[in-house]
Amino acid sequence: MVVSIKEIARRAGVSHSTVSRALHQSPLVRPDTAVRIRTLAEEMGYVPSAIGRGLATRSTHTLGLVVTTIADPFVSEVVRGAEELAMDHGYSVFLCQSGAQPQRELAAVRALHENRVVGVIVTSSRVGDLYGPLLAQMKVPIVLINNERSDPGIWFVSIDDRHGGMLATEHLLRIGRRRIGFIAGWPEATSSIGRLRGCVEALDRHALRASPYWTASANGRMDGGYAAAADMLSCRPLPDGLFCYNDLTAIGALKALREHGLRVPDDIAVVGFDDIAMAAFTCPPLTTVAQPRLDMGRLAVCMLLDLIAGRSVESQTLEGSLVIRESTLAAQGGDQ
Structure with a gap:
């Protein structure tokens, strides 16, 4: 049971405000009364509220x-x-x-x-x-x-994020992929915008274009990655490389690719972002851009x-x- 200042005041035979002042080391309370109140509070198991202290000091730790x-x-x-x-x-x-x-x-x-x-x-x-x-x-x-x-x-x-997007895309290009798809995160997320920008810049360096058919938005979760990848697979030709906003998106995409009979990385190579612990245990284990x-x-x-x-x-x-x-x-x- 939580002990309140009112209960301490009732036991001590003093006012609520006197107990509050004594517990906050106020000089307005006689020293002997303050000691008696603090001793009683300790015996009753009183625990001061951080929010209550904040109200008195106008801040908390x-x-x-x-x-x-x-x-x-x-x-x-x-x-x-x-x-x-x-x-x-x-x-x-x-x-x-x-x-x-x-x-x-x-x-x-x-x-x-x-x-x-x-x-x-x-x-x-x-x-x-x-x-x-x-x-x-x-x-x-x-x-x-x-x-x-x-x-x-x-x-x-x-x-x-721009540098990370370039790292992921340059890697896909170095292993021979040329039709690079991107599954973005939330449209307003600056991280997603930066990663897409890095992807596009890497493609530009190789005189390649990002196709709108291979670019989709998701929600940063596995279900979003799954749905976005499944939609992308209705387009022809298919991308042969896929860069995903984060690892959760990539894990969802891996499931969609597998269900459509596509082999990773033989048919489509996949890169994620974050390097969460799960990335090392997907099937196949996921290449990714690690964040500290x-x-x-x-x-x-x-x-x-x-x-x-x-x-x-x-x-x-x-x-x-x-x-x-x-x-x-x-x-x-x-x-x-």
Whole structure:
């Protein structure tokens, strides 16, 4: 049973406000009374509320973290990195899920602000330009992960998505593929836009064009990758290489290709993005562009702590690395 300040006041024979002042070390309470109240509170098993302390001090030792869904393996690794570093510095983390819905994301950020968190991290934001008006009302720093923005008062930790898109596409071209398809993520996601841009630039370097018939949008999940790949397979000629927005999308695409009797990588080579743990265990194991997910979470917390302390910070763009597995290792011997 949770012990309240009112119960302590009743046992001590003093007012609610006197107990509150004593627990907050107020000089307005006589020392002997304060000691008696604090001793009684300890005996009764009273646990102070972080939110209650925040109401008194107008802040908490808590960071807010808004994610699309904790079920996403990319997100879960980012959360682990952020939470570990936050706890090492004495901060707790308040986690909210937006379901990749912009209005839910905004509502979560507002709720965290109302609960007086001292900083907010948002992964894979879907809000875009709606952040401007919200920032004008907020007095806490925001760091975005995987969403590059130039707004004043917003910082980000991101992968170089354009470079990652080029890495994936150049690899497909080096193993002899020329009809490259791309399954994108959410249309408003800057990460998806950057990866497509890198793919198109790599094709341009080889005097190749990205066909609209081999470009589809999905939702960043396995079901979206499955549906997008199945639709793409109705076109002729088929692509012989497929770059997917993330690994979950690629895993869904692999299932669709298999059900349509296509062999990976012999008929279509497939590349994902993220290098989640599952990527090494798909059939065949998935070639992918690895993101330093734990480091991204840790770096976002480092930036928040610096901002909270009044130190200047700069947004960070990291580079991914290509991890080659059997989904692109064809008879040609792969990318050496």
